[in-house]
Amino acid sequence: MATSTVENYLKHILLLSEGGEELVPMGALAEALAVVPGTVTTMVKSLADSGHVEHRPRQGVRLSAEGRRVALNVLRKHRLVETFLVNVLKMDWATVHAEAEQLEHAISDEVLDRLDALLGHPTTDPHGDPIPSRQGKIDSQVYATLATCVVEKGLRVVRITEQSAEFLQFADLNGLQPGASLRVTERNLAAGLVSVKKTTGRPLILSLAAAGKILVQPAR
Amino acid sequence: MATSTVENYLKHILLLSEGGEELVPMGALAEALAVVPGTVTTMVKSLADSGHVEHRPRQGVRLSAEGRRVALNVLRKHRLVETFLVNVLKMDWATVHAEAEQLEHAISDEVLDRLDALLGHPTTDPHGDPIPSRQGKIDSQVYATLATCVVEKGLRVVRITEQSAEFLQFADLNGLQPGASLRVTERNLAAGLVSVKKTTGRPLILSLAAAGKILVQPAR
DNA sequence: AGATTTATTTTGACTATTCAAAATAGGTCG
DNA sequence: CGACCTATTTTGAATAGTCAAAATAAATCT
Numbered sequence: 043m044a045t046s047t048v049e050n051y052l053k054h055i056l057l058l059s060e061g062g063e064e065l066v067p068m069g070a071l072a073e074a075l076a077v078v079p080g081t082v083t084t085m086v087k088s089l090a091d092s093g094h095v096e097h098r099p100r101q102g103v104r105l106s107a108e109g110r111r112v113a114l115n116v117l118r119k120h121r122l123v124e125t126f127l128v129n130v131l132k133m134d135w136a137t138v139h140a141e142a143e144q145l146e147h148a149i150s151d152e153v154l155d156r157l158d159a160l161l162g163h164p165t166t167d168p169h170g171d172p173i174p175s176r177q178g179k180i181d182s183q184v185y186a187t188l189a190t191c192v193v194e195k196g197l198r199v200v201r202i203t204e205q206s207a208e209f210l211q212f213a214d215l216n217g218l219q220p221g222a223s224l225r226v227t228e229r230n231l232a233a234g235l236v237s238v239k240k241t242t243g244r245p246l247i248l249s250l251a252a253a254g255k256i257l258v259q260p261a262r
Numbered sequence: 263m264a265t266s267t268v269e270n271y272l273k274h275i276l277l278l279s280e281g282g283e284e285l286v287p288m289g290a291l292a293e294a295l296a297v298v299p300g301t302v303t304t305m306v307k308s309l310a311d312s313g314h315v316e317h318r319p320r321q322g323v324r325l326s327a328e329g330r331r332v333a334l335n336v337l338r339k340h341r342l343v344e345t346f347l348v349n350v351l352k353m354d355w356a357t358v359h360a361e362a363e364q365l366e367h368a369i370s371d372e373v374l375d376r377l378d379a380l381l382g383h384p385t386t387d388p389h390g391d392p393i394p395s396r397q398g399k400i401d402s403q404v405y406a407t408l409a410t411c412v413v414e415k416g417l418r419v420v421r422i423t424e425q426s427a428e429f430l431q432f433a434d435l436n437g438l439q440p441g442a443s444l445r446v447t448e449r450n451l452a453a454g455l456v457s458v459k460k461t462t463g464r465p466l467i468l469s470l471a472a473a474g475k476i477l478v479q480p481a482r
Numbered sequence: 483a484g485a486t487t488t489a490t491t492t493t494g495a496c497t498a499t500t501c502a503a504a505a506t507a508g509g510t511c512g
Numbered sequence: 513c514g515a516c517c518t519a520t521t522t523t524g525a526a527t528a529g530t531c532a533a534a535a536t537a538a539a540t541c542t
Contacts, residue, residue: 047499069519081500083521088498100507100520131376141370148368150361156351267529288490301530303491308528320490320537 044094046147049116050075051085052094053146055105056113061182065102114174119146121167121174122157128168129161135168135219136210169210170201170220170257188236188253193226196261204255213256217243223261264314266367269336270295271305272314273366275325276333281402285322334394339366341387341394342377348388349381355388355439356430389430390421390440390477408456408473413446416481424475433476437463443481 044052054074058066068086072079090097094109105113123145127138149157155176158164165181166172172181185200186192199222202213213219217240227245228237236253238246248256264272274294278286288306292299310317314329325333343365347358369377375396378384385401386392392401405420406412419442422433433439437460447465448457456473458466468476 045498067519068521077499078501079520080502080522085499127373131373131380133373133376137372141373144368144370145365148364150364152357153347153351153353153361156353160351265528289488297529298531299490300492300532305529 044112047085048089048092048094049112049147051089052105052109052113053116053120055095055103056110056117059104061180063104065098065104067102071103111178114178114180115151116146117180118174118176119149119154121171122154122161122164123149124167124169125161125164125173126157135214136207138168139205139207139210166201166220168220169203169205170199171203185257185259188226188238188248188256188258189229189250190254191226191258193229196223196225197258198223198261199256200259201257202255203257209252209255216246218256224258264332267305268309268312268314269332269367271309272325272329272333273336273340275315275323276330276337279324281400283324285318285324287322291323331398334398334400335371336366337400338394338396339369339374341391342374342381342384343369344387344389345381345384345393346377355434356427358388359425359427359430386421386440388440389423389425390419391423405477405479408446408458408468408476408478409449409470410474411446411478413449416443416445417478418443418481419476420479421477422475423477429472429475436466438476444478 051071054071055066058070058074068079068082071086072082075082086095086097086103089095089103089109093106094112095106096104098104120142123142124138127133127141128135133141158176164173174180188197191197199218199220201220202210202218204210218224222240224238224240226236227239229235231250234250236248236250238248238253240246271291274291275286278290278294288299288302291306292302295302306315306317306323309315309323309329313326314332315323315325317323340362343362344358347353347361348355353361378396384393394400408417411417419438419440421440422430422438424430424433438444442460444458444460446456447459449455451470454470456468456470458468458473460466
């Protein structure tokens with residue numbers, strides 16, 4: 043069995059590689075895992091030995107098929123647990139990430155399946171992040187963000203790509219949850235600001251950085 | 263924070279000490295934890311350094327007040343998780359122990375409280391084992407067993423003190439769940455056998471060893 | 483008491499994971 | 513081209529937890 047350290051390395055490689063194909067630089071991985079780069083080199087070599095990744099020295103890491111399988115399973119656990127914590131235990135959107143970070147390594151596939159059924163086989167978690175299927179399929183649709191979308195068209199929030207409690211708290215407070223309807227009224231690249239009008243509530247101004255974390259699609 | 267290894271040591275010391283007061287022999291602890299005795303000596307010394315236990319060399323270990331607090335919290339997590347797995351996820355009585363063994367170290371106090379509320383603040387888990395309260399109170403009532411109770415009186419099963427899947431499976435199959443009504447029709451110490459008659463279902467013969475694991479109280 | 487059995491402790495070694503700091507390989511830029 | 517910068521790797525050391533096997537203490541049994 044993979045230890046939770048191994049599971050974490052694989053999960054973060056997956057997350058950093060847009061689906062598991064690209065080479066992830068060692069430095070980026072070290073940053074994501076909050077360890078020094080030397081540690082990553084050591085661990086990645088052992089991950090390569092166990093067949094979970096391919097290591098290109100001085101270039102980066104890539105998941106093997108097996109590594110991808112494990113990583114997707116961990117991600118599935120993470121996101122289903124988050125969904126459970128929010129939908130069933132009514133926990134706060136913003137805090138469930140840290141909880142799930144622990145539980146994802148402790149939950150068995152059996153419990154996972156039952157949780158999945160209890161929740162009605164959701165396809166996204168409370169932040170709109172896609173939940174990999176049991177078979178390891180994951181929605182990889184590319185969405186526009188509030189920083190890149192067309193102006194003055196009706197939009198629907200599909201996902202918030204940021205897991206820090208502060209940002210999620212802020213988003214929640216301002217009605218930026220998946221499903222929310224809104225439109226961008228103005229975008230000023232020079233000032234780095236985006237103005238947003240929600241169907242309900244007062245207008246909102248976001249930095250481009252913040253706007254880039256809100257994924258949207260055209261309202262149907 | 264206590265690592266899960268530390269939590270496990272403390273939990274097993276609690277379990278082996280009838281409430282945390284008696285000295286637990288090192289060998290018994292090694293056996294319970296499935297490690298060699300030398301490992302227990304090493305770990306217990308470090309547990310003593312951190313103030314979780316008192317170590318009496320060549321005699322055994324005892325929990326400190328702080329160690330007891332941690333141990334009761336872990337036990338509470340274990341038993342609430344088991345209750346959740348059975349009552350909500352409808353998992354099998356016999357298999358939840360192993361699952362809870364993992365989850366008890368991954369679940370936060372916050373999640374624990376919400377789980378407790380969701381389950382309606384249960385006082386026992388599905389096996390009848392008492393769940394410590396948030397404040398660390400635990401029911402320590404002493405019950406008779408099918409091996410020691412009076413014969414030919416109406417009884418009610420309150421608890422099965424055995425967590426192996428095989429035994430629980432057997433108990434379940436034979437209607438020996440907490441709450442079941444029955445009486446002992448005969449006890450033959452020489453042969454080591456106990457005959458039991460349930461209100462419903464056919465008579466049952468148990469070994470004294472098995473009977474000793476079924477705790478009962480007079481039917482009201 | 484002396485010998486023996488049994489439980490516990492000690493010693494030395496190993497695995498997994500990490501860090502700090504020095505060494506090195508690839509670029510890049512003037 | 514050669515100096516320089518940056519990312520990566522190496523090296524040496526630390527911590528947590530474990531085992532195997534030898535040493536020791538305590539208890540028991542003639």
